[in-house]
Amino acid sequence: MKDHTAIVTGGAAGIGHAITTELARRGTRVLAVDIDAEAGKALAAMDPDRIAFMEGDISKEEVARAAVARAVSTFGKLTGLVNNAHASRQKPLLELAPDDWALSFDTGFRGTLNFMKAAHPELLKTEGAIVNFGSGAALNGQPNQAAYAAAKEAIRGLSRVAANEWATDGIRINVVCPLALTEGVAKWKEAHPDQYDEIAAKVPLGRLGDPQKDIAPVVAFLLSDDSRYMTGQTLMADGGGTMLR
Numbered sequence: 642m643k644d645h646t647a648i649v650t651g652g653a654a655g656i657g658h659a660i661t662t663e664l665a666r667r668g669t670r671v672l673a674v675d676i677d678a679e680a681g682k683a684l685a686a687m688d689p690d691r692i693a694f695m696e697g698d699i700s701k702e703e704v705a706r707a708a709v710a711r712a713v714s715t716f717g718k719l720t721g722l723v724n725n726a727h728a729s730r731q732k733p734l735l736e737l738a739p740d741d742w743a744l745s746f747d748t749g750f751r752g753t754l755n756f757m758k759a760a761h762p763e764l765l766k767t768e769g770a771i772v773n774f775g776s777g778a779a780l781n782g783q784p785n786q787a788a789y790a791a792a793k794e795a796i797r798g799l800s801r802v803a804a805n806e807w808a809t810d811g812i813r814i815n816v817v818c819p820l821a822l823t824e825g826v827a828k829w830k831e832a833h834p835d836q837y838d839e840i841a842a843k844v845p846l847g848r849l850g851d852p853q854k855d856i857a858p859v860v861a862f863l864l865s866d867d868s869r870y871m872t873g874q875t876l877m878a879d880g881g882g883t884m885l886r
């Protein structure tokens with residue numbers, strides 16, 4: 642994917658970190674955008690020729706516009722956008738306060754929308770691709786996830802409409818729902834091995850995914866020409882945990 646360039650939101654940690662480094666390994670030049678400046682700078686230092694970092698809160702429209710301008714000035718063009726970042730708090734539905742709803746919708750839904758709008762003019766020039774993030778927790782209505790699940794399903798609805806509206810622009814939009822053993826989840830697994838085993842046992846493939854080996858390649862596929870006939874789709878990268886029909 643040497644001719645590709647991409648923006649990855651939330652690239653400093655977890656799945657976003659894996660996507661950024663995996664895309665770079667495949668030759669793509671990537672701008673990672675994250676609020677965590679220390680981790681972001683360490684990420685860029687891993688491969689300065691291919692990875693650039695911009696500190697910013699993705700819920701702000703001006704950050705989205707600045708990121709697209711930075712990607713184009715650094716790489717000359719933009720062919721891909723990965724809307725990975727999403728912050729939320731888990732609580733029972735009746736306990737969710739307005740700021741809990743705002744956090745999930747501002748970072749998840751608004752962040753995704755802001756970056757899609759900001760990137761559209763550049764992706765139009767390159768017939769580029771967008772990958773947005775959903776979640777099995779939203780598809781299955783997992784308890785304590787109301788603010789998160791509602792924002793995730795709003796992202797899927799937005800993605801399907803954009804896939805139809807922007808198809809004639811040559812821009813494809815797909816959604817990935819991952820299940821991954823990130824650094825955060827790995828710490829939790831060490832503290833609660835029995836609970837981890839219980840969750841893993843419900844996954845047909847018997848384990849949570851590896852961000853680098855199991856999730857990032859699916860995102861790379863959706864950004865690449867190998868998926869040129871796919872748009873508006875939701876792909877479950879979750880070991881078979883949810884089987885869409």
Ligand SMILES: NC(=O)c1ccc[n+]([C@@H]2O[C@H](COP(=O)([O-])OP(=O)(O)OC[C@H]3O[C@@H](n4cnc5c(N)ncnc54)[C@H](O)[C@@H]3O)[C@@H](O)[C@H]2O)c1
Pocket residue numbers: 650651652653654655656657674675676677697698699700724725726727728748774775776777778818819820821822823825826
């Ligand atoms: N980990 C899983 O198993 C899982 C399951 C389903 C869906 N997802 C989705 O996959 C995506 C990545 O998940 P993860 O587990 O790697 O997340 P994570 O929490 O480990 O990492 C998120 C990154 O986003 C950054 N971030 C948070 N708020 C930000 C903001 N306002 N502006 C800029 N950056 C911000 C964080 O600093 C961090 O680097 C998310 O959309 C998440 O909802 C993950």
